[in-house]
Amino acid sequence: MRPSPTILHADLDAFYASVEQLLDPSLRGRPIAVGGGVVLAASYEAKRYGVSGGMAGWRAKQLCPQLTFVHGHFSDYQRIADRVMAVLDDFTPLVQRISIDEAFLDVSGSVHLFGPAEVIGEQIRSRVRAEIGLPISVGAARTKHLAKVASQVAKPDGMVVVHPGHERAFLDPLPVGLIWGIGPVTQKKLAERGIRTVGELAASPNDSLRALLGQVLGAKVSALAANEDERRVQPTGRASSVGAQSALGRRAATPDVIRPVLGHLADRVAGRLRAKHRAGRTVTVRVRFANMRAVTRSRTLPFAIATTLTLTEVAEALVHSALSDHAGERHISLLAISVSNLVDQPVLQLELPLAPAPPDDAIRPGSRLGATRWAVDQSVDAVRRRFGHAAVGYASIVLSEHASVPDAFRELAEHEL
DNA sequence: TCTGGGGTCCTAGGACCC
């Protein structure tokens, strides 16, 4: 009997669009896009025309005139994806979910129960199809990375098994873009050197690989080619940063625009931190100008914060610093706030002794001002828990004017804190 | 009619410490 691969990668096909086609049978077999101003997800029928996620709606319509736009049923996506993941759990406890719609499975301990990996893969596919009604592709290989490549090759609605010993034969003809970590920019760089396939990439000398891709990615490619890739499937950890951003179209870079947007973003970010009893020391803002060039500014504080007003103020100072470095830019198209360097926030925050007021009293937790702000946030959080998020707090007119994506969509992309 | 929102990770330079 030939050896069997033990790592599976299961990946729902065009997930959001497939759910819409599941919920509304009249959409099945037709090119559809979830979203409007921007394509959040496209069905395979639409992808055939070149429609893809992140694309401007008008551009998508240009490529595919019969494209149907549908409003997303965002609250259904999480629920349905969770049901799919529950199916995976039936085959092994070693499931590593890496996003809403895909996961790795280590089935090395399950083969005596269910049969070899390829049998498990087919069982997963038929159960997800029968019980949930969605197409899912599965890749099986000896390592995670390779299993992921295999599932991409298997799409749509297929399964690809890479048998041990046949890795290079499988990989070598594939385009380099299928490797995790090689995106459009690197692909172009490689193409300029005549490298288009994994085989060509693997054949190039190690040092030039490193020079082209950097130490880490270069080493990864070597490992992949030598089949020494990571195979450990581990439970997904907590997020190491929390952020929020808002595209603004084209707005003047003035305080009356910036302040309410930052307030709104800080409210989202700090609220999520407090909900999970976390706080962060490093605040990073990103400012994208009207010409799409973006800059970042960050500041690491001596202590961790999770207070909305404090985060707003730190972010505002950073944005001003970015803007004064680019005084020529009069318009901005996006603002973002991210908090990293996260720590667990003891709930006894308020009980900390009140220190004599330092100059930065406002941001120091436990100080008089800091305690006041903390208390305000606690009240807001409590009201929201009881009456819903909209009951109190920022409702930015600037943002609602531009009508970005629904909050429910944002929440789908949030990682566990 | 330009181009969403949530993240992770890498690189490189500089400050600072031992």
Added chain:
DNA sequence: TCTGGGGTCCTAGGACCC
């Protein structure tokens, strides 16, 4: 007067992934 090497942390930019 000139000078090593390692480690850690911080900042800015950027590529990439879903």
